[in-house]
Amino acid sequence: MLNYLWCAMILAGIFVAAFTGRMPDVTNAALDSSKEAVTVCLAMLGLVSMWTGLMKVAEKSGLITGMSRRLAPLLRFLFPGLPAKSKALHYIATNLIANALGLGWAATPAGLKAMEELQRLNPRKDTASAPMCMFMIINMSSLQIVTVSVLAYRAQYGSANPSEIIGPGLAATIITTIVGVVYARLREGRNTGGGRCGK
Amino acid sequence: MRIMLVISNLLIPVTFALILLHGFLKKTNVYENFIEGAKDGLSVVVNILPTIIGLMVAVGILRASGALTLLAGLLAPAAKLIGFPEDVIPLVFMRLVSSSASTGLLLDIFKTYGPDSFVGRLTSVMMSCTETVFYTMSVYFMSVNITKTRYTLSGALLANFAGVAASVWITGYVFGR
Numbered sequence: 394m395l396n397y398l399w400c401a402m403i404l405a406g407i408f409v410a411a412f413t414g415r416m417p418d419v420t421n422a423a424l425d426s427s428k429e430a431v432t433v434c435l436a437m438l439g440l441v442s443m444w445t446g447l448m449k450v451a452e453k454s455g456l457i458t459g460m461s462r463r464l465a466p467l468l469r470f471l472f473p474g475l476p477a478k479s480k481a482l483h484y485i486a487t488n489l490i491a492n493a494l495g496l497g498w499a500a501t502p503a504g505l506k507a508m509e510e511l512q513r514l515n516p517r518k519d520t521a522s523a524p525m526c527m528f529m530i531i532n533m534s535s536l537q538i539v540t541v542s543v544l545a546y547r548a549q550y551g552s553a554n555p556s557e558i559i560g561p562g563l564a565a566t567i568i569t570t571i572v573g574v575v576y577a578r579l580r581e582g583r584n585t586g587g588g589r590c591g592k
Numbered sequence: 593m594r595i596m597l598v599i600s601n602l603l604i605p606v607t608f609a610l611i612l613l614h615g616f617l618k619k620t621n622v623y624e625n626f627i628e629g630a631k632d633g634l635s636v637v638v639n640i641l642p643t644i645i646g647l648m649v650a651v652g653i654l655r656a657s658g659a660l661t662l663l664a665g666l667l668a669p670a671a672k673l674i675g676f677p678e679d680v681i682p683l684v685f686m687r688l689v690s691s692s693a694s695t696g697l698l699l700d701i702f703k704t705y706g707p708d709s710f711v712g713r714l715t716s717v718m719m720s721c722t723e724t725v726f727y728t729m730s731v732y733f734m735s736v737n738i739t740k741t742r743y744t745l746s747g748a749l750l751a752n753f754a755g756v757a758a759s760v761w762i763t764g765y766v767f768g769r
Contacts, residue, residue, distance in 0.1 A: 395690055395692075395693070398689065398690060398693060399646060399647070399650055399693070402650040402651065402653070402654055402693070403649070403650050403653050403654075405654065405657075405659055406650070406653035406654040406655075406656070406657040406659050407653065407657065408657075409657040409658055409659040409662065410653075410656070410657035410658070410659075413657060413658045415656060415657050415658055418656040418657070419653050419656045419657050421656065422649075422652035422653050422655065422656035423649050423652060423653055425652065426645075426648040426649045426651070426652030426653075427645050427648070427649050429648060429652075429699075430641070430644045430645040430648040430649070431641070431645070433644060433648070433699060434637055434640070434641045434644055437637055438633065438634065438637045441633045441636055441637050442629075442630040442631075442632075442633025442634060442637075443630065443633070444633065445629045445630060445632045445633035445636060446625075446626040446627065446628075446629035446630030446632075446633065447607070447608065447611055447626065447629065448611075448629060449625045449626065449628055449629020449630075449632065450611050450612065450615045450620070450622050450625045450626050450629065451611045451614070451615070452625075452629075453615065453620050453625045454611075454614050454615035454618040454620045454622075454625075455618060456611060456614045456615070501731075504732060505731075505732065505735050508732050508733075508735055508736045509735070509736060511736075512736040512738070518737070518738075519737070519738060519739050519740055520738065520739075520740040520742065521733065521738050521740060521741045521742050521744055525738070525744075526741075526742055526743055526744045526747065529728075529729065529732060529733075529741075529744045529748065530744060530747040530748055530751060532723075532728065532732075533723040533725050533728050533729070533748040533751065533752070534721075534723065534748070534751035534752070534755070535720070535721055535722055535723040535755070537720055537721075538603070539603060539604070539607075539720075540716075540719055540720040542695070543698075543716050543719050543720060546695075546698065546699060546702060546707070547702070547707040547712075547716060549702075550699070550702035550703060550706065550707045550712075551706065551707070552706075552707035552708050552712075553708055554600075554708075555707070556600050556601065556603070556604060557597060557600045557601075557713075557767075558600065558713055558716040558717050558720070559599060559600040559603050559604075560595070560596030560597055560598070560599035560600040560603075560766075561596050561600075561713075561717045561759075561762045561763060561766050561767075562716070562717045562719075562720030562721060563596075563599060563603075563720075564596055564758070564762055565717050565718075565720065565721035565755055565758040565759050565762055566720055566721040566755070568721070568754060568755065568758040569721045569722070569751040569752065569754050569755035569758065570751070572750060572751045572754040573747055573748070573750070573751035576743075576746075576747045576750055576751070577743070577747050580742075580743040580747070
């Protein structure tokens with residue numbers, strides 16, 4: 394995907410520049426942008442490391458596992474078709490918590506494990522089951538408490554108060570998740586015949 | 593709506609306090625664990641550096657050539673109709689496809705308008721409530737060989753566009769336009 398996208402962006406830029414006579418600007422942009430990318434990453438390094446450090450403390454003290462366990466009642470509501478002892482629920486909880494804390498790299502392995510477990514319970518192997526749809530929609534509605542990288546970028550570009558968007562961002566992300574959950578619930582209700590789990 | 597700004601100010605210090613207290617009470621070596629985790633941050637950033645370079649160069653070229661302005665100009669009438677800033681439209685669609693490419697556009701917006709402008713704040717909020725739908729779906733479903741994804745895509749897109757609308761409304765409400 395990125396293969397096409399990246400080439401298309403650069404080629405389109407050069408093509409348009411040929412018509413607007415902005416070739417010198419394009420040259421400068423290429424040189425400056427690469428330098429700027431390094432500056433941005435350097436600025437990110439501090440904040441991201443602080444966050445991963447803090448999250449390691451939470452992981453080692455058992456706080457993250459504790460939080461996943463506390464998610465159980467909510468998960469029973471969201472995934473009524475799954476057996477309560479299912480490992481899938483454990484992986485889903487880990488994935489959701491990691492996502493919420495902005496630990497994308499920790500979330501993906503747990504998420505893939507969850508899909509594997511859901512697939513074992515899935516009666517139709519080529520079709521997404523209702524719990525799969527629910528899980529994916531929640532996952533992609535991006536339930537994130539703090540987007541650390543955005544904070545770092547804001548600080549880098551001279552924001553007077555980089556963290557002012559945390560509250561509004563949280564409100565927006567709650568709205569998207571609610572919309573996603575309600576939609577998934579309505580659709581799975583209508584399609585009860587279609588690959589429901591645990592039946 | 594002041595509550596949202598209060599949350600903004602408190603969330604990071606409170607998270608720090610809770611995690612450190614919990615770690616301390618559970619008798620773990622809080623400081624050593626922090627240092628160990630901070631080392632992971634190094635590899636996280638080093639791993640995304642090449643992607644950021646590639647995408648920032650691409651967006652930089654697009655911007656310098658005037659192509660982004662051209663695109664925004666084309667979308668302007670539609671954007672005006674729904675009261676949406678036209679310069680953010682490319683970001684809305686890019687966000688669905690690629691996280692790094694949308695980061696490139698986000699940084700371009702911060703550079704052009706500043707992070708504390710309406711557009712800067714709107715995009716900041718938007719980035720925290722939207723996700724790379726197409727990428728995530730293909731990775732997750734491909735890993736278990738599922739080809740019929742039923743209502744997953746429509747649900748994810750609906751949630752994302754609800755997020756965009758919510759971002760516009762909340763940003764305007766909390767910070768003013």
